[in-house]
Amino acid sequence: MTEKTEKTGGWRGSREVWLDAAREAFVTSGLDAVKIQPLATRLNLSRTSFYWFFPDRAALLDAILADWEATNTGSLERATQSYSETIAEAVLNLIGVFLDDGPFETRLDLAVRGWAHQSDDVAARVHAADAARLSAIHDMFARFGYSPGEADVRARTVYLTQIGYISMQVRETMAERLARVPDYVMTFTGQAATESELARFRARHKT
Template structure:
């Protein structure tokens, strides 16, 4: 039986290319995310890529925008829709870095994109925008608990730094150590919150 040709593969979507580019970014760095490498890994011709993207820069921009949408815009929209209390949300965010395989995958993408942003202006702008949006949302949550604006801003920054740090140092400490850290951080950040706030 003859081997299948590249053209016999099911049609690929832009999301397929973005997903594969993300995997290469995690495994090797932005330098490895090249059209020829992607086409070879996906067992298709380069022409398939150009059906969806103008060039490599177009793909990279869409990788960044996809990350921004999935890991910030959609998550914030979901939290708003759920209508959870500000306190419950903050406690959940303290736990977020420990949400199993999904959290590990998310942090791997995040670290790879942040490494990319240290050397690339386009990536840096998107990362800065993501950080600003997340921090503004966290500040709003602390404000809803009755903290004055400067206090809410400082607590939002501390929570965000904690979440990023747990991703960086996820192998540090036992399960009990991590549990104690989470409890300590939640108690510290929520100390002084006004009762009865949403």
Template sequence: MAGRTPKVTAETWIDTGRRSLVEEGIGAVKVDRLASRLGVTRGGFYHNFKDREDFLAQLLAHWEETCRFLPDEPPASRPAEAADWFCNVVDRLIAADGYDPQFDMAVREWARSDQRAAWAVERADRMRLATLQRFFEAVGYNADEAKIRARVFYYHQIGYYALGVRESLTERRRNLNFYMEILSGPGVLAAARASEGKPRKIRARG
């Protein structure tokens, strides 16, 4: 029918919820406000979701599925390949390729007042840290130091976004090698690439 407003899909509602969460916080993610933002009535919302709780659960699932801090593929066990994986991680974070830091920070803020969101954040953090630990073990660190180095890298990066540090893409890339050398350990990535898959143990520095 000519002039009829097309139906708003569940994906559009979710994306609108994401933008509202990022811009205004969880208090703004309400049915009437989302409908107003979309220029439609509340009825379309209930065509896609049972209620606001169902919508919030799907919004949280959307965050878990799409806001990927690390690549889907875990690091390889061979040092040289693991080093390449780590470089890819850093490059993705700088380019915000697959990871939306604003969405991530908004969900973390939401988690302060919602247990379900807090569990999701805890689950994501645990998985991300475990994957980073695998990388550090792959380049030769023992399990204890690999665990701590994973935390240092992860907490540094999350803190970077939480503090709202503002740097141009050019500046971030200019400082990239310094960060990678400090966070991975002096000479570790170069040694891993040169190892051609040969095990190389790195002593914890006391």
């Protein structure tokens, strides 16, 4: 994590500083690590400064969930709506979200899913997020002429494959992951990506 004190404005810090520290503590050490005093110590701020930005710990935890929804579900939905001339290109846009340099935070997703096992409310938000993500991918396939049933199955194939990567904490080098991309595109869509589509994809991800 970057040094948060560099972002601290004045003696209270900022809402972003507290939220970033809480999210990092949550991802690296679990829910019990998200406590006000340890965060204050970590940030070299007073405990009371926390209350300028959040009324209590519950509000901070809710902010972590809202951030997760905006970051992960939001980035996936935007990818499915990005301009693409073919379904292969659309799927490449989506695959790019999940790469190491993409906006989807896999560690945060894994941590929230673990939290859902402890909280019915969090589980409900995870289920809602999964439904929204699947719906966005389904609509992407439907936009390219796939029938509702086929769009549903292909959406599930794409999404559940990625969630499997996250849940199993698969470790691959970027080269290994990218080598599989053309075959993933074929499997997910039934169509091959063109060389120009793959070249643009690699250029975006600097490979």
